[in-house]
Amino acid sequence: MGKQYSSFKEIDERLKILKLHRKIEIESLKLNIHQVKTYFGPQYLAGNLKGNIQQMLLVFAIRKLKAIFNRR
Numbered sequence: 001m002g003k004q005y006s007s008f009k010e011i012d013e014r015l016k017i018l019k020l021h022r023k024i025e026i027e028s029l030k031l032n033i034h035q036v037k038t039y040f041g042p043q044y045l046a047g048n049l050k051g052n053i054q055q056m057l058l059v060f061a062i063r064k065l066k067a068i069f070n071r072r
Helices: 008-039 042-071
Strands: none
Touching: none
16 A cells, blocks of 8 residues: 555655656656657768668678688
8 A cells, every 4th residue: 555644744745756756757758759859860860871881881892802812
């Protein structure tokens, strides 16, 4: 069962604490939503895609060079 309070003052204090916790959670949610929007924005995705393409090309080039040197 829930906590038992002995006065209205205790109830009011607990309600203030719960309201502050709620405000903190709402602000945290807003921050997370903003971060998601940033990460999935066109500029971030384009930059991320560019990095992935460069990485794939580098791996491809290394494999081709390795194959060339292994033939000799």
